[in-house]
Amino acid sequence: MTNVTPEDVQALIELFDAGNWDELHITLDDFQLHLNKDPAARRVWNGGERAVVDTPAASVATPAPVAAPAVSATADATRSADYQIPDGMSVLKAPNLGTFYRSPKPGAAPYVEIGQKVDADTDVCLIEVMKLFTPVKAGVAGTIREILVSDAELVEFDRPLFVIEPDA
């Protein structure tokens, strides 16, 4: 693999911090570096063997396999077996087949947004089966890091819906 030293990363972060970019992604072989100045940015990886350098402005690097794309029509992306749960993250999956809704009713604000804090019993979406709308709870207390399904999409059983970073 490309030899990226901690000093290299440190230098990149300092450059990023000093500059006016909001976001930086670097991929070199299996080395990935994501830097973002928004504290609510998606964290896909948290910990592991490789070095993570955290700065007030930046989050996270990951050599882990990249998560499934947020929206995909292929059956494979919907399969929990193929979905790699990022380390330290909790994935909320569809309890059954149905239509996924982010809001309690059309036009209303979504239950949750990326970066939002949730409790275990916070409703995060609705799953509809033949006009029967069932709220789905977060299941863990933490922060919503990813929303993997778009509004009004048909989801199958076990389809990953949300990535939640549990509170420490």
Next chain:
Amino acid sequence: MPIKRLLIANRGEIAVRIVRAAKAKGIETVLAVSAADRDSMAATEADRAVVIGPAAARDSYLNGDMLIHAALSTGCDAVHPGYGFLSERAAFAEKCENAGLNFVGPKAETIRLVGDKLAARALARSAGVPMVSGSEKVDTVDDALRIADEIGFPVITKASAGGGGRGMVVARSPEELRSSFDAASHEAKEAFGDGTLYLERFVERARHVEVQVVGDGEGIIVHFAERDCSLQRRYQKMVEEAPAAILSPALRNRVSQAAIDLLSPISYRNAGTVEFLYDEETEQFFFMEVNARIQVEHPVSEQICGIDLIQRQLDVASGEASELAQDDIIPAGHSIEVRIIAENPLDNFRPSPGRITNWSAPSGTGIRVDTAMTSGVMVPPYYDSMIAKLIVTGRDRDDAVARLRDALDSFVIEGIATNIDLLRFISRHPDFIENRIDTRWAERVLLPEFLSDKGAP
């Protein structure tokens, strides 16, 4: 209206069978599967598979709303329920139709009607076919005499609350029934805490004969000859044949006509089976029930009639049933189906789910295997344990039996226990070869002999 895209609400071999029949007709297929079946053969062959819920049937294959939601969300215009699961739930058929989905089966009202014993009785009476059992529970001698008079002697009393011979008394006349009824009721009460009995026609040596029909829903009903499914264990069919070789041509006509007479008044739609108990001694048929679905054993009728019943089901549902004409259906030859089951006959037929390490099914002239299995496949523990149907066809029964023997001998399944050894034993048994069996033969003759042959206790 022609079907464009079909949701298949079933699993296993019948799901594979429906996928292929639909493809042959140019119909797209969407298979609704449980999480346990996402890699099944049918899921691979269907144009699309959607996972509707976890493995447990009540959360997947038995969840009608979810299946209908899946059908609508994937753009299907029809639903095929297969057999078992929701195939005979009138409410499901109704919900499909209310949702604008074409239900490939009988009308909801028909499913409801034939599932109701009193209504089914009325149908049988109007067709002039005697019933095998009284519908009502019997509390008093007077009730018993009235019902026995209706179904005809001899009758047998059975305990409502349980089986095992308690409360079972055969009565050959009103006098016998009068004298034995109270004792039978008392015995049932002692054994089960409930003295309620019901009555059935008693047939010493009974055959199970059933007639395959397809109706267009507007009054035309044709039959695809009859099947003999007498080889059963605890009312579970093990071997099914077509035609019923014990019947004379006149009797075959009679039973087929009875089935049509029974279903014509309700303009039966799609595939169905009318089941009869046949008394070989008196040459009488007694109506048992109507199965408002395609059945497991439909292939033997297909083999002798040279048709594809699932495709016919799709034709009828598409409104293309104009081809239904009795004169075009000319049965020929003899076909036998055996059910290959993941169970151990030497261990009280305990189901044996697990991974199939080696699978080699026979093939060749007159051999057909309907299955969703192959080497490396897992037989899940959640569902029915039937893993294949071996169907052999020959020019006559002897020819078919010989072919069955050879086919079974070359069938290899490793990794799990199966009933193949028992089926091989049947295929060599003189009673089977000479067609001298009845509905209780398996328990009375076959199993004791098989267990002793295998040195089992």
